Amino acid sequence: MSEKTEALNKYFGFPSLHDYQEPIVDALLADTDTLAVLPTGSGKSICFQLPALMKSGLTIIVSPLLSLMDNQLQELRAKHIKTAAAYNSFMSPEEKSRVLSRLSSLKLLYISPEALSLPFIVERLKTIQVSMMVVDEAHCISQWGHEFRTDYLKIGPVRQALGRPCMAAFTATATPEVQMDIKKQLQMDAPAEYIHSVDRENIALFVRQCTGEREKKKEMIRLVQEAPGPGLVYVSSRKRCEELKALLQKETSHRVEAYHGGLENETRLMIQQQFLHGDLDVVVCTNSFGMGLNKADVEFVLHYHFPKDAESYIQEIGRAGRDGRQAWAAVLYLEDDIIIPQMLMEAELPPVNELGSALETAAGSSRAEITEELINRMGWTETAARFLAYYLEKYPEKSRGGLLEELEKQVQQRWFEKQKKLKAMIQWLENSEACRRRLLLQVFGEALMKRPEPCCDMCGHRIPFREHQRAEKEKETAPWETRLQELFFGRERAKHE
Amino acid sequence: MLFQEAMILIALKRLRGERTDASAYHLLTGKRSSQTITDAKWFQSKDLFGAVPALDKPHFESITASFYRRGWLEAGGVPGAEASAAISPWEKIVEEAGFDGWTYRDTGRQFWRRVALLIQTLSHLYQQKKQFVPIIQDVQAQQWVKRKLAAWGPEKYTVMNRLYEEMADCLHELKEVQAFILAYKLTGAETLGKTTEQIALLQDMEKDEIEYLFHGAVHTLIKKAENQPGTVLHECLDTGGNPQLTVTAEKTLDFINKGLSLDGIARARRLKKSTIEDHFVEIAGEIEEFSIDHLVPPDQQEAIRRVAASLDTFKLKALKEQLDDDATYFAIRLTLAKGGKKSERENRSAE
Numbered sequence: 001m002s003e004k005t006e007a008l009n010k011y012f013g014f015p016s017l018h019d020y021q022e023p024i025v026d027a028l029l030a031d032t033d034t035l036a037v038l039p040t041g042s043g044k045s046i047c048f049q050l051p052a053l054m055k056s057g058l059t060i061i062v063s064p065l066l067s068l069m070d071n072q073l074q075e076l077r078a079k080h081i082k083t084a085a086a087y088n089s090f091m092s093p094e095e096k097s098r099v100l101s102r103l104s105s106l107k108l109l110y111i112s113p114e115a116l117s118l119p120f121i122v123e124r125l126k127t128i129q130v131s132m133m134v135v136d137e138a139h140c141i142s143q144w145g146h147e148f149r150t151d152y153l154k155i156g157p158v159r160q161a162l163g164r165p166c167m168a169a170f171t172a173t174a175t176p177e178v179q180m181d182i183k184k185q186l187q188m189d190a191p192a193e194y195i196h197s198v199d200r201e202n203i204a205l206f207v208r209q210c211t212g213e214r215e216k217k218k219e220m221i222r223l224v225q226e227a228p229g230p231g232l233v234y235v236s237s238r239k240r241c242e243e244l245k246a247l248l249q250k251e252t253s254h255r256v257e258a259y260h261g262g263l264e265n266e267t268r269l270m271i272q273q274q275f276l277h278g279d280l281d282v283v284v285c286t287n288s289f290g291m292g293l294n295k296a297d298v299e300f301v302l303h304y305h306f307p308k309d310a311e312s313y314i315q316e317i318g319r320a321g322r323d324g325r326q327a328w329a330a331v332l333y334l335e336d337d338i339i340i341p342q343m344l345m346e347a348e349l350p351p352v353n354e355l356g357s358a359l360e361t362a363a364g365s366s367r368a369e370i371t372e373e374l375i376n377r378m379g380w381t382e383t384a385a386r387f388l389a390y391y392l393e394k395y396p397e398k399s400r401g402g403l404l405e406e407l408e409k410q411v412q413q414r415w416f417e418k419q420k421k422l423k424a425m426i427q428w429l430e431n432s433e434a435c436r437r438r439l440l441l442q443v444f445g446e447a448l449m450k451r452p453e454p455c456c457d458m459c460g461h462r463i464p465f466r467e468h469q470r471a472e473k474e475k476e477t478a479p480w481e482t483r484l485q486e487l488f489f490g491r492e493r494a495k496h497e
Numbered sequence: 498m499l500f501q502e503a504m505i506l507i508a509l510k511r512l513r514g515e516r517t518d519a520s521a522y523h524l525l526t527g528k529r530s531s532q533t534i535t536d537a538k539w540f541q542s543k544d545l546f547g548a549v550p551a552l553d554k555p556h557f558e559s560i561t562a563s564f565y566r567r568g569w570l571e572a573g574g575v576p577g578a579e580a581s582a583a584i585s586p587w588e589k590i591v592e593e594a595g596f597d598g599w600t601y602r603d604t605g606r607q608f609w610r611r612v613a614l615l616i617q618t619l620s621h622l623y624q625q626k627k628q629f630v631p632i633i634q635d636v637q638a639q640q641w642v643k644r645k646l647a648a649w650g651p652e653k654y655t656v657m658n659r660l661y662e663e664m665a666d667c668l669h670e671l672k673e674v675q676a677f678i679l680a681y682k683l684t685g686a687e688t689l690g691k692t693t694e695q696i697a698l699l700q701d702m703e704k705d706e707i708e709y710l711f712h713g714a715v716h717t718l719i720k721k722a723e724n725q726p727g728t729v730l731h732e733c734l735d736t737g738g739n740p741q742l743t744v745t746a747e748k749t750l751d752f753i754n755k756g757l758s759l760d761g762i763a764r765a766r767r768l769k770k771s772t773i774e775d776h777f778v779e780i781a782g783e784i785e786e787f788s789i790d791h792l793v794p795p796d797q798q799e800a801i802r803r804v805a806a807s808l809d810t811f812k813l814k815a816l817k818e819q820l821d822d823d824a825t826y827f828a829i830r831l832t833l834a835k836g837g838k839k840s841e842r843e844n845r846s847a848e
């Protein structure tokens with residue numbers, strides 16, 4: 001048995017890697033810079049976790065989302081891998097210092113880009129051996145990426161400061177432009193590239209044109225009722241999330257729950273677990289759900305509201321059919337809905353007419369203070385505040401007038417790019433002639449090599465609903481005595497007593 | 498009537514028009530202020546402290562406004578006859594729920610986290626399922642469970658059986674619906690817990706009420722565990738600390754213990770004298786060993802208690818009018834904080 005297979009067995013309990021994982025693991029073990037574009041849910045994390053565990057020294061994993069970090073850590077803990085930890089701004093001071101004090105015994109450190117850009121963190125990391133840096137969701141680094149994160153731009157310089165350890169970038173969605181940008185910003189030298197098609201052949205694609213909210217609701221109920229699930233329904237806001245959940249609970253025979261940022265942590269975790277475990281058929285969610293969630297048997301992803309660009313769309317539908325079985329994705333398209341991504345995009349950028357007063361607020365403050373001020377006092381979103389803070393730091397020498405001009409230019413530029421992407425999304429939705437799969441791939445600079453069957457509505461196919469299993473759904477109202485026994489001893493023993 | 502509405506009326510009834518309506522709001526949401534903490538004690542309303550934590554102020558105000566309009570609340574904020582009749586079944590629920598947010602809000606949360614995580618962990622080990630996502634993410638609780646498992650070693654299955662017996666006993670003593678809530682909140686190796694909302698749906702009850710009954714059940718469990726050393730549940734208790742004090746009162750207590758006077762503390766902490774007085778009142782009510790004799794002469798304390806009992810009121814102004822001029826508001830509040838509970842019980846039974 002090779003050392004690799006042995007480690008794979010020991011840590012993860014798998015006998016072998018997939019064909020596409022193998023070369024990535026090998027490249028990283030050989031300290032080669034690597035860019036990997038892999039579809040979501042294809043077991044990408046193991047590609048860097050395994051080499052990280054095998055190498056001496058620490059691997060830093062830069063991850064933009066708390067939920068992603070949490071999920072990966074939970075999975076590692078469940079596998080009894082204890083040499084992994086996270087560091088982010090949501091942790092208490094005690095938790096943070098506990099992590100820092102055991103840095104030298106860690107193999108994997110998940111860190112937010114904000115934390116990694118703190119000077120004292122970099123100083124601490126300099127004192128230990130950092131053998132590899134991994135950037136997850138690496139498209140965030142790009143101006144062209146769908147969620148530009150200014151802190152990502154600091155990763156390159158930090159890498160330099162840490163003695164240029166091997167660098168790996170992972171993403172699920174990256175157009176050729178974005179790929180170029182990633183390589184440049186992370187200062188990768190002739191990286192090994194593993195670019196997989198974004199096409200998911202086993203997900204059939206559908207768009208339903210609707211003329212009003214009522215029709216949309218009716219269509220949603222019809223589709224959800226006909227599908228056995230499990231499935232996800234994406235909506236834009238917490239309020240709509242709750243509203244549609246209630247509607248589906250009433251109008252379908254499915255077990256339906258809502259998932260959004262407004263719920264308590266414990267409730268969110270519970271619902272996520274229930275969905276994973278098969279206690280729920282449908283989750284109505286905002287786009288915060290599903291990040292890093294590994295559920296293989298999702299039958300469908302239904303967009304009640306469509307996302308702001310093709311990258312988000314690919315990422316969200318990518319949660320269906322991970323087990324390779326036939327799955328489907330559908331958008332309920334209402335022309336008026338365009339206002340939703342418009343508003344979202346507007347909120348992601350600093351309002352131009354407030355730039356002047358924002359600069360006044362920001363004068364003389366630290367970066368963290370600025371961000372906080374802008375969010376709390378001026379009601380900006382975090383993304384917008386970060387945007388401004390970044391440019392303030394980038395141009396410390398510029399006069400106020402010069403800065404204002406530069407900022408306006410940058411905001412306009414970003415607005416233009418976002419509009420362009422939204423327009424592409426709308427065109428895709430409104431298309432009534434060409435194959436949807438071919439058009440979607442075009443956005444990512446790919447050609448359609450093989451048309452699957454079923455492919456899409458334009459190719460004349462119907463939604464491939466799965467067969468309803470006549471399995472008995474869990475009886476909820478067992479008396480508490482039985483339930484308590486089950487909790488401790490499992491169903492079998494509880495049944496016998 | 499909705500749970501929230503009933504709780505508001507009950508709170509106002511308990512306050513007997515001697516406090517503002519806002520005091521009822523602070524009581525129900527469990528505000529951490531000296532005034533609310535002492536109110537909960539004086540008006541024997543620990544079972545309402547933090548009973549509806551998510552209630553927001555505008556909503557509270559619109560509910561009370563509509564009660565005034567309907568005549569359910571009389572001027573002065575006391576429920577009228579019709580309202581009193583309507584809330585009587587709810588008062589029974591409160592009486593039987595075992596809820597005591599005043600004493601157990603924080604310790605209750607910690608206790609439940611430990612119990613829930615312990616049960617999840619033990620059940621996974623027993624059913625030989627090693628991989629699971631802890632349903633409790635709290636690091637302290639996780640470390641506590643880890644330490645306990647290490648300490649128990651191979652005995653852990655015996656411990657699990659004991660814990661099962663203890664839980665079954667406790668749940669039997671609870672009201673049926675509360676036993677149901679606890680059993681369905683918990684997560685085991687094969688069975689996932691339910692959210693409060695899901696349980697509310699199953700029981701066809703309001704979410705707020707389920708939440709209240711849930712905490713009431715947890716508080717009952719703690720009370721029982723406290724009296725039963727040697728049980729597994731007793732081991733789940735958090736020992737140490739005076740969690741009932743507000744952080745700021747805790748600081749004042751540090752200064753008192755260093756020997757500073759009231760004025761000295763106000764200067765040292767750069768706070769108003771009245772603020773420090775609030776802390777003293779809070780500490781007096783909270784810590785039995787804290788004597789107020791050097792602040793209020795014992796015979797004056799006696800006089801205050803006597804007047805409070807004869808007038809059957811905690812209204813400071815009314816008491817002050819009946820007492821000598823040298824009995825300050827501060828002296829009255831301190832005395833009531835120390836002895837409020839005792840005299841109140843006598844009052845209530847005389848009603």
Ligand SMILES: [Zn+2]
Nearest residue numbers: 435455456459
């Ligand atoms: Zn097609």
